[in-house]
Amino acid sequence: MRTMPPNDGGGPPASLDRRGFLAGAAALAVSGTALIHAREAWGLEVKALKPDTMATLIAMARDIYPHDRLADRFYAVAVKSFDDKAAADPKMKAMIENGIADLDGRARKAFGTPYRTVGWEAQRVTLLRQIEGGPLFKAVRPALVVSLYNQKEAWPIFGYEGESAGHGGYISRGFDDLTWL
Amino acid sequence: MAAKFDLNDDTVVVIVGSGAGGGTLGTQLALKGINTVILEAGKRHEIEDFVNDEWASFAQLAWTDMRTTSGSWRVARDFPNLPAWIVKAVGGSTVHWAGASLRFQPHEFKAATTYGRIKGTNLADWPISSDEMAPWYAMAEDRMGVTRTNGIPGLPGNNNYKVLEAGAKKVGYKEVSTGRMAINSQARDDRGACQQIGFCFQGCKSGAKWSTLYAEIPKGEATGKLEVRPESHVVRIEHDKSGKVTGVVYHDAAGTIRRQKARLVCVAGNSIESPRLLLNSESSKFPDGLANSSGQVGKNYMRHMTGSVYGVFDRPVKMWRGTTMAGIVQDEAGNDPKRGFVGGYELETLSLGLPFMAAFLDPGAWGREFATALDAYANMAGMWIVGEDMPQEKNGVTLDPKAKDKYGMPVARVHFDDHPNDVAMRNHAYSRGRAIYEAVGATRTFPTTPYPSTHNLGTNRMSAKPSDGVVNKWGQSHDIKNLFVSDGSQFTTGGAENPTLTIVALALRQANYIAEQLGQKTI
Numbered sequence: 001m002r003t004m005p006p007n008d009g010g011g012p013p014a015s016l017d018r019r020g021f022l023a024g025a026a027a028l029a030v031s032g033t034a035l036i037h038a039r040e041a042w043g044l045e046v047k048a049l050k051p052d053t054m055a056t057l058i059a060m061a062r063d064i065y066p067h068d069r070l071a072d073r074f075y076a077v078a079v080k081s082f083d084d085k086a087a088a089d090p091k092m093k094a095m096i097e098n099g100i101a102d103l104d105g106r107a108r109k110a111f112g113t114p115y116r117t118v119g120w121e122a123q124r125v126t127l128l129r130q131i132e133g134g135p136l137f138k139a140v141r142p143a144l145v146v147s148l149y150n151q152k153e154a155w156p157i158f159g160y161e162g163e164s165a166g167h168g169g170y171i172s173r174g175f176d177d178l179t180w181l
Numbered sequence: 182m183a184a185k186f187d188l189n190d191d192t193v194v195v196i197v198g199s200g201a202g203g204g205t206l207g208t209q210l211a212l213k214g215i216n217t218v219i220l221e222a223g224k225r226h227e228i229e230d231f232v233n234d235e236w237a238s239f240a241q242l243a244w245t246d247m248r249t250t251s252g253s254w255r256v257a258r259d260f261p262n263l264p265a266w267i268v269k270a271v272g273g274s275t276v277h278w279a280g281a282s283l284r285f286q287p288h289e290f291k292a293a294t295t296y297g298r299i300k301g302t303n304l305a306d307w308p309i310s311s312d313e314m315a316p317w318y319a320m321a322e323d324r325m326g327v328t329r330t331n332g333i334p335g336l337p338g339n340n341n342y343k344v345l346e347a348g349a350k351k352v353g354y355k356e357v358s359t360g361r362m363a364i365n366s367q368a369r370d371d372r373g374a375c376q377q378i379g380f381c382f383q384g385c386k387s388g389a390k391w392s393t394l395y396a397e398i399p400k401g402e403a404t405g406k407l408e409v410r411p412e413s414h415v416v417r418i419e420h421d422k423s424g425k426v427t428g429v430v431y432h433d434a435a436g437t438i439r440r441q442k443a444r445l446v447c448v449a450g451n452s453i454e455s456p457r458l459l460l461n462s463e464s465s466k467f468p469d470g471l472a473n474s475s476g477q478v479g480k481n482y483m484r485h486m487t488g489s490v491y492g493v494f495d496r497p498v499k500m501w502r503g504t505t506m507a508g509i510v511q512d513e514a515g516n517d518p519k520r521g522f523v524g525g526y527e528l529e530t531l532s533l534g535l536p537f538m539a540a541f542l543d544p545g546a547w548g549r550e551f552a553t554a555l556d557a558y559a560n561m562a563g564m565w566i567v568g569e570d571m572p573q574e575k576n577g578v579t580l581d582p583k584a585k586d587k588y589g590m591p592v593a594r595v596h597f598d599d600h601p602n603d604v605a606m607r608n609h610a611y612s613r614g615r616a617i618y619e620a621v622g623a624t625r626t627f628p629t630t631p632y633p634s635t636h637n638l639g640t641n642r643m644s645a646k647p648s649d650g651v652v653n654k655w656g657q658s659h660d661i662k663n664l665f666v667s668d669g670s671q672f673t674t675g676g677a678e679n680p681t682l683t684i685v686a687l688a689l690r691q692a693n694y695i696a697e698q699l700g701q702k703t704i
Contacts, residue, residue, distance in 0.1 A: 063548075064547045064548070065547060065551070065552050065555075066548070066549055066552045067552050067555070067556060069556070121549075125548060132547075141545075141547055145539050145540055146236065146536070146539075146540065148539070149535055149536045149538075149539035149540075149555070150235075150236050150536045155535055158535050158555065158556070158558045158559065159497070159499070159558060159559025160501065160534060160535040160558060160559070161499075161501065161502075162233070162234070162534075163232075163233040163234065164233055164378050164379050164380065164502075165231075165233050165376075165378045165380070165386035165387070166233075168376060169375075169376030169377045169378035169379070169387070169503075170339075170376075170377040170378065170379065170502040170503050171375070171376045171377040173502075174499070174502060175337075175339045175340065175377035175502045175503035176337060176338060176339050176340060176343065176503070177340065177499075178340040178343050178344070178497070178498060178499075180496045181343055181344065181347045181621060
């Protein structure tokens, strides 16, 4: 991934490239070896996997753990390690590419279009249910449950406050502030 | 100043492990003037090293060396190489324990007599009575600064506790409080009061929670009689022709093999590593492993009947704020077979941060049912169930036939199947937990499957008769006089209570016995 200026806090996390163009276009587009998210204004260089494969992994990640208040960038950060793993390990790369090709094949057969353009979540979930015992899903889900929910930038969206000792704990910050009982 | 003993000094007591058992025992022996070496497999992290970050802390503290699993417990499917969530560091699991410090109930020392014959169990009575333990419990409570003992006030209740308390009282429970906790509610023993930080499982950043790391071991070291060697992984206990233990073989931080001679060896590596070490120490004289003439080493593994209930409410709870185990309901702790099971259970508040909640709420689950639960994270309250599980001979620790650790030693394979009594008790507890939260307006409740075990017990159990267990009432092996077990693996049965207070009380009692025996030169 390219090094870019520090994140200004309002946009994508520093680990994703900021690209302020194509606003209003399709959510996630492939451009050469990069994925461009116009609406969220970020780009992601893909080094080992096919960019389409990475885009499908991002869609799959949202369908596995669908949080409507989380932007796509959190899912992109959560699965981008698979590109690193694919770069380091040809077997991993083949497993992911074959797994996504299989998923797309099932999508075309059932809905006439690749996975990430299948229109409804419920339809995509039927496809995921078909592959949940397979190697791709069994690699992605356990990694994702850590890499998605361990993003500090996502915690405030869930209300979680994270580190507390540096703030003196909650002894004077509402450890017992519940009043609705 | 901490002592430094020679590897060839065969007058020292060697303790394997520095947690509730080993850390307390080593400190107490040093205070009694006995030269002691504690060999600890993990590193020494001090309070300033702890991090309020669940996964980072897990990487820092957890015992993640290879283990394997078998049996019908769900942990074997979800976490096949992580049967237990315990600590590999100086202080052992007293670094991450929650602090609940409860005495066993008198009948729990007489489980076989009280519960009678139950098919599939290997129930036995402890060779110690409640009365015999009482002074040692009192000493442990004072030592650890347990709230609601010795005139120490209880801790204040946090939000998670408020929900539990209100719900429990609505369903008619009476024994509801912020419990007996080894967490300072006011400054004591040169440690400050609880700052309600949360993250009790990640190492207490204020030191208010008792841990052998900073509340015991430094006192032992100050005597000049105690040396703690971190990153010293014991792989074998050695013995002479007569069968007497002579020392231990360990790998130091650099991986170099060392041999520490000893007058006496105490094993306190937790209920998975302790039997593994005894089994791995097999010899031509002891082909089934040390201290194993009964065949009970590694058997009767208990992990407490556990589970969790989480409730979602229409308003915020913020359960992560403050003490992780902030309160307890004890009305179900007694033995009342009319409920459909023997033994009892406690309900104790528990919270996990968002990252661990995602990993442990329903391992393997995905999709909208799961995601919407986490969307409600800030409005959740949580409780943990801890009850007495049945000792079964088939549950236990054996040496894995294939997997080896980095030193080439067979790793522990942990087998566990629930007993029908465990299942009946868990189902009862789940329904009571749900009732508590529904009584105060929960809109959704979840029964959460047991986490990787934190209370590992029973694999070197105490028995009156040498044929029934591994150690006698002092934790001294029936077979080898100068070999002791000093951790929770000596528990004959598990009781319903969090085990640390009992482990500490047994360690203090054992220290007294060892000092007497050394004084009388019987060992």
